[in-house]
Amino acid sequence: MVRDLRSEPLTGRMAEAAFAHVRESRTPAEPRPASTVILLRDTAAGPEVYLLRRQLSMAFAAGMTVFPGGRVDPTDATVADSWSGPPPSWFADRLGCSRETASAYVAAAVRETFEESGVLLAGPSASSVVADTSGDDWEADRVALENRSLGFADFLHRRGLVLRADLLGAWAHWITPEFEPKRYDTAFFVAALPAGQITRDVTSESDQVAWLRPADAVAAADTGSVLMLPPTYLSCADLTPYDDVAAALAAAGNREIPTIMPTLRIEADLAYLENTALELP
DSSP, X not given: OOOOGGGSOOOHHHHHHHHHHHHTTOOOOOOEEEXXXXXEEOOTTOOEEEEEEXXXXXXXXXXXXXXXXXXXXXXXXXXXXXXXSXXXXXXXXXXXXXHHHHHHHHHHHHHHHHHHHSOOOEESSTXXXXXXXXXXXXXXXXXXXXXXXXXXXXXXXHHTOEEEGGGOEEEEEEEOOTTSSSOEEEXXXXXXXXXXXXXXXXOTTEEEEEEEOHHHHHHHXXXXXXXXXXXXXXXXXXXXXXXXXXXXXXXXXXXXXXXXXXXXXXXXXXXXXXXXXXXXX
């Protein structure tokens, strides 16, 4: 049984931000475009999802368990000549955004996954994927992308790679509530861990990584042993019915993807998130 998040009062930093927003009548921050990737792999016990716990020092979602991802970078919009798979217009239709925004979402998804896990959804051709990204030269490029001394398009061009958009399935679209000081307009994608590649605990933004079955991730959040924001929790819950990664990827093509922005409800001096999408059927 998935919790109805609408019935649970906000606590800690989120509650403080919510009450400050109401008390001070703050103008909501403009949400920045961002992407996140639900990276999946098959095991004998069923599919697992790759999760990272963000450093407590992070300005956004500190201490939260999340998928790899981050905000769109200006260079993400310049990879059109290194693109393979469904065109940006296809993703735009799925995510309810412009073609240009969809292109940046997909590029950011691939770039951020490489930066935060060492996994690269790109290859030398439209039918191949890089087999191994664990060498020192790959790590040097990953660090350069992370510190923005190397643009993503330049990285692809220099390596002779094309972004494999066909390896991504659009999964969800969330906008951070208006009371949060930092806000993101985030596209969620699903993707399979490419054969031969391994995840690496490399990003400076996390202090712990793990592969978990979606049901186990949900259970861990329910018991409080891990902390998750609603989009992560509900995405894991959404994945629990699937017996393998192929089934989850196939389901991505048929999902309805509403843009979800939870609103704030104050009741009896408690703050709640309000949105029907916060409860799964």
